[in-house]
Amino acid sequence: MLIRHLSRSVLASLLLIASGCASLENTIRDLGYKPVALPSTAYRPGKVVMIENEDPFQAITVCEFGSYIGSASGAKAEAASVQVTQKLSGTFSLGADYLNQINAKIGSQYVREVSVTLNNVTVEEISDDRVFEGHKLQQPGCTQALENIRDRSRLGFLQNALKADAVYKVTFDTKIGINAEAQHRALRDLALKIGASPESVSKDEIRGANLYWGVKPPRIDLVRVVKQESPTPPPLSVQQPSDEKKSPIQTIPDVSQAKRELLIDSLNQLVRKSELVDVSTSVPGYFEFTAPPSSGPYSFSCADTESYFGVNYFASVRIAGLSGADVLELKGLGVWFAIDASVGWYYMYESEENWTTWRPLTVARGRDINTLAIYQIGREVSGFLNGNYVATLRKLKKPGLGPVGVCFKANPKTGGRIHFQKLSIWELRD
Numbered sequence: 325m326l327i328r329h330l331s332r333s334v335l336a337s338l339l340l341i342a343s344g345c346a347s348l349e350n351t352i353r354d355l356g357y358k359p360v361a362l363p364s365t366a367y368r369p370g371k372v373v374m375i376e377n378e379d380p381f382q383a384i385t386v387c388e389f390g391s392y393i394g395s396a397s398g399a400k401a402e403a404a405s406v407q408v409t410q411k412l413s414g415t416f417s418l419g420a421d422y423l424n425q426i427n428a429k430i431g432s433q434y435v436r437e438v439s440v441t442l443n444n445v446t447v448e449e450i451s452d453d454r455v456f457e458g459h460k461l462q463q464p465g466c467t468q469a470l471e472n473i474r475d476r477s478r479l480g481f482l483q484n485a486l487k488a489d490a491v492y493k494v495t496f497d498t499k500i501g502i503n504a505e506a507q508h509r510a511l512r513d514l515a516l517k518i519g520a521s522p523e524s525v526s527k528d529e530i531r532g533a534n535l536y537w538g539v540k541p542p543r544i545d546l547v548r549v550v551k552q553e554s555p556t557p558p559p560l561s562v563q564q565p566s567d568e569k570k571s572p573i574q575t576i577p578d579v580s581q582a583k584r585e586l587l588i589d590s591l592n593q594l595v596r597k598s599e600l601v602d603v604s605t606s607v608p609g610y611f612e613f614t615a616p617p618s619s620g621p622y623s624f625s626c627a628d629t630e631s632y633f634g635v636n637y638f639a640s641v642r643i644a645g646l647s648g649a650d651v652l653e654l655k656g657l658g659v660w661f662a663i664d665a666s667v668g669w670y671y672m673y674e675s676e677e678n679w680t681t682w683r684p685l686t687v688a689r690g691r692d693i694n695t696l697a698i699y700q701i702g703r704e705v706s707g708f709l710n711g712n713y714v715a716t717l718r719k720l721k722k723p724g725l726g727p728v729g730v731c732f733k734a735n736p737k738t739g740g741r742i743h744f745q746k747l748s749i750w751e752l753r754d
Contacts, residue, residue: 348412348416348440348537349380351411351412352412352486352537352538353379354411355407355408355411355412355486355538356540357485357486357537357538357539357540358378358379358380358381358538358539358540358541359379359380359381359537359538360380360381360382360536360537360538360539361377361380361381361382362382363490363532363535363536363537364532364535364536365534365535365536366385366536367381367383367482367485367536367539368389368448368482368485368536369448369449369450369482369483369484369485370389370390370392370393370450370482371385371386371387371388371389371392371481371482372385372386372387372392372466372470372479372480372481372482372547373385373386373479373480373481373482373542374386374473374478374479375478375479375480375542376478378541381538381539383480383542386466386469386470386473386479387462387463387466387469387470388466390463391462391463391465391466392458392462392463392466392481393450393454393455393457393458393459393461393462394458394461399448399449399450399451400446400447400448400449401446401447401448401449401484404447404449405445405446405447408445408446408447408486409445409446412442412445412486412488412537413442413443413445414441414442415439415440415441415442416439416440416441416442437493437494437495439492439493440490440491440492440493441490441491441493442488442489442490442537443488443489443490443491444487444488444489445486445487445488446486446487446488447484447485447486447487448484448485448486448487449483449484449485450483450484452546455481455483455546459548459550460550462548462550467549467550470547470549470681470682471549471681471682471683472681473682474671474681474682475621475622475650476544476547476664476667476669476682477544477650477664477666479542479544479547480541480542480543480544480547481542481543481544481546481547482539482542483540483542483543483546484539484540485536485538485539485540486536486537486538486539487534487535487536487537488535488537489531489532489533489534489535490531490532490535491529491530491531491532492529492530492531492532493528493529494528494529494530495528496528508525508527544667545667545668548684549681549682549683549684573699573701573704573706573716574706574713574716575713576638576697576699576708576711577638577699577750577752579638579750579752581752581753582638582750582751582752582753583751583752583753584633584750584751585748585749585750585751586629586631586748586749586750586751587609587746587747587748588609588629588747588748588749589604589608589609590602590608590609591611592630593629593630593631594627594628594629594630595627595628595629595630595727599613599614599615599616599625600612600613600614600627601613601614603743607745609745609746609747610743610744610745611627611743611744611745612741612742612743613625613627613730613732613741613742613743613744614739614740614741615648615649615732615733615734615739615740615741616739617736617737617738617739618736618739619736620736621736622650622651622733622734622735622736623648623733623734623735623736623738623739623740624731624732624733624734625731625732625734626653626655626729626730626731627729627730627731628655628727628728628729629727629728629729629747629749630727631727631749632725632726632727633657633725633726633727633728633749633751634725634751635657635700635701635702635723635724635725636700636701636702636751636752636753636754637656637657637698637699637700637728637749637750637751637752638697638698638699638700638749638750638752639654639656639697639698639728639747639748639749639750640654640695640696640697640698640708640746640747640748641654641695641696641697641730641744641745641746641747641748642693642694642695642744642745642746643693643694643695643696643730643732643742643743643744644692644693644694644742644743644744645665645666645732645740645742646740646741646742646743647738647740647741648734648735648738648739648740648741649665649732649733649734649740649741649742650664650665650666650732650733650734650735650740651663651664651665651732651733652664652665652694652696652732652742653696653730653731653732653733654696654697654698654707654728654729654730654731655727655728655729655730655731656698656700656705656728657700657723657724657725657726657728658674658719658721658723658726659672659673659674659698659700659705659717659719659723660672660673660674660731661696661697661698661705661707661714662696663685663689663694663696663709664682665732668684668685668689669682669683669684669685670682670683670685670707670709670714670715671683672705672707672715672716672717673717674717674719674720674721675720677720678717678719678720679717680715680717683715685709685714686714687709687710687712687713687714688710688712689709689710690710694709694710695708695709695710695711696708696709697709697711698728700723701752702722702723703718703719703720703722703723704716704718704719705717705718705719728747728749730742730744730747
């Protein structure tokens with residue numbers, strides 16, 4: 325119990341210096357980095373991570389170094405390294421006030437002083453061109469891991485990090501009664517947590533090499549799902565079923581020949597929800613939609629049409645994510661076409677057993693407002709963004725009559741808002 329609590333107190337103190345001076349954490353922030361919760365070898369540039377906490381930075385690895393862009397190592401950023409060396413080289417001590425707070429939390433006074441000496445301070449960075457070139461080396465396991473993640477808002481690529489060697493010197497208050505053996509066990513435990521070997525522990529010191537102390541905010545725009553091409557199989561000598569030969573519906577239909585057209589320009593045409601408000605001015609059909617906070621993994625709201633439609637139709641809507649919005653969706657007949665509210669990703673979804681997974685968009689998206697569209701003929705469903713074909717999903721279940729709708733997901737803590745307009749549905753002739 326002593327070792328576990330002692331290690332936590334030491335870990336919490338590593339990024340602080342004497343009272344009255346700028347802390348090591350704040351110095352790292354001033355340099356444009358997020359200080360990591362525990363300096364270690366874990367945050368090497370080249371990984372894809374899922375962010376658990378932004379500041380101090382803490383994340384879990386989705387794709388290990390080498391599996392996302394091959395073994396492209398970060399290069400030393402010379403100019404930046406000079407700057408951080410000037411700011412961070414030297415010894416930083418833990419102030420008495422903060423030591424008292426740490427010890428108060430564990431109910432005793434075990435640690436009297438901690439100092440951290442940094443040396444060999446550098447900035448390690450992987451350039452954009454090496455990232456894009458390395459995508460072709462993405463391993464199948466990494467690809468599968470990325471495809472299985474539906475909430476991509478916390479994903480990021482570690483591109484730039486602040487690295488340094490360190491010597492931790494821990495002074496225990498022997499008057500409290502902690503013996504030398506317990507002190508040494510605590511230091512060995514701390515060494516393992518920062519990625520150092522137990523052999524790096526001396527009487528009252530730990531030496532750690534190549535530890536990452538801060539990271540630039542991970543970049544979601546550099547995260548890509550790249551499926552490697554398989555060798556071309558030999559021609560099949562058997563006749564394929566005709567159903568497998570159908571081409572995706574990749575062009576927007578001629579809606580002038582539709583048998584029914586519906587433009588949503590009034591709240592009376594939608595299943596009424598308290599979160600839906602008509603904010604139209606000169607042109608009707610402009611709505612604001614709110615999703616309240618939720619105790620679940622995300623906040624969610626969906627507004628369906630009062631009218632039902634047949635299985636052959638084309639639907640479109642102009643939509644913009646506002647505060648808190650994460651995912652924007654157009655709902656078809658048992659299928660959803662969605663884009664991330666802020667970055668270039670999409671998915672098409674029928675069920676957990678049948679969806680595209682999150683994929684990078686290959687067509688242009690607008691910065692604020694985008695037009696989502698669904699073209700459905702029976703089980704074949706295609707998604708379009710701003711008039712451009714994106715993907716086709718074949719439904720497993722036979723569709724029936726149903727409503728079309730606008731949905732979105734938002735931050736569960738705050739909820740969110742969107743605007744949408746020109747929700748239009750054309751029911752097509754068979």
